[in-house]
Amino acid sequence: MTALLETRGVWQRFGGLVANSDVSISVGRGEIVGLIGPNGAGKSTLFNLIAGVLPPTQGSIWFDGEDVTNLPAAERCQRGVGRTFQVVKSFETMTVIDNVIVGALVRNTVMREARGKAHEVLEFTGLAARADVLASDLVPAEKRRLEVARALATEPKLLLLDEVLTGLTPTEAQTGVALVRKVRDAGITVLMVEHVMEIVMPLVDRAIVLDLGKVLVEGKPADVVRDPKVIKAYLGDRHAVGA
């Protein structure tokens, strides 16, 4: 079976800065894949390329067996790519349920069905009690969950999570981890960018480490954390020699 998502030799340059160089990764159906790496490694850029915020300078992106390199973000969403934003982007003047309805309208053209779908998703993500609250009145952890709920309402095949667990209290993060598992169990493939290693590693099936815009290492989380190259990238030469 072909991979759900594949980037083939993707480059992204911003002027003289190379954010991604020759990145080729693939994500299989039903996997939870973690995309990790130190600050400035090019994770967010790669994410934006996959979500269709901007086209890559070079290379191609394949989703579900089709070349989507030049499709805009809205079209990729229609094909089944859902995403959250690192800096939450709720529709602040709208209620929680209305936020989610926007996502649900991708696959439900009848309002009643879209509303029903939105309620279902709020139930799934544990936000049902907050349905009629304005998004601007949510606490930060709830806003993160709303991001996930909105993306889930589009009924994606692939869910891109951009640091949804970062900056949460340990309890909140555990609830988040449970939610990601639940999403995967519902048959949705997950690609997540994350900073906090101890949270991501037990959760993901596979980890891809980016450094300086390139794929450094890729493999099982347990192997990746022990890889000298990864330790060097995160902590510097001295520690790598020690390992």
Added chain:
Amino acid sequence: MDKNFAARRRRDLIVAGALATLAALAPLFVKDVYVQNILILTLMYAALSQSWNILSGYCGQISLGHALYFGIGAYTTELLFTKFGVLPWFGMLAGGGIAALIAMGLGYPFFRLRGHYFVIATIVIAEIGLLLFQNWEWAGAAMGITIPVRGDSWLKFQFLRSKLPYFYFALGLCCLAWFVTWWLEDSKWGFWWRAVKDNPEAAESLGVVVFNSKMGAAAVSAFLVAVGGAFYAQFLAYIDPESVMGFQFSLLMALPAVLGGIGTLWGPVLGAAILIPMTELTRSYIGGSGRGVDLIVYGALIVAISLALPQGLVSLFSRAKAKNQVKNQVKGATR
């Protein structure tokens, strides 16, 4: 929750029906022509502001150039009528159609602009339109067009003896604009527009085609405003560029919505009901001392509103919602 929502929609519809019925009965009690005139203008501006609110309130693309569409509606109707004998009813639709097309044509380059830059572009374009009409000989240039009097007739939408037919048309237009808004509010477009206003990037990631959303809002908004312009031309029986395309119309469409509550269903009607009679009254009492006085009054009102009720006057009516919010904040804090 769903029940609440459906109940609110139904309540809005019932209140609107009741208000429209009351308004329709008003001429039974109001015989004074001057007051009737004020009522007609109030209804017309309520309709215009409601239409403006679709693009600028719901979709968040603030336009201060809607006078252009108003003027296009007026000119299309009168040019077709005086030059080709086309009945104003058809002229009205043609004007609406042309205005919608122009709105989309202008939207193509301008919807790439954001915030203040978009606002400035709309002002400039409307001024260019005004200048073009002032110099267009065939359309009467600065002299304008006098609509030939052919006697009272619904067919020609012209009435000399009574203002009542104009009153009922304005009421109808106001109801139409309100109903269109009500209907769009709970549709895919309504949700798309609000999403685009709040956060275009997030909207795009949820499958909203931002550009098309803006185009749709612009077309509906311009169409309805142009129909208003056609009505106004028939009502005045004389048009010139300044009297149907002047900047004050752009302002008078925006202000009621801002005063009443921008991006809300009831804001424009509420705002117009307060602002327009007040304008007309100040104008007639202070009289000849210049056109500026009503603008001073607007200015003062807007400052007062933005200080005391930044969400507009409608926020006074949603006290229940405010209470709910406090409750929710308490709930949020205990988490």
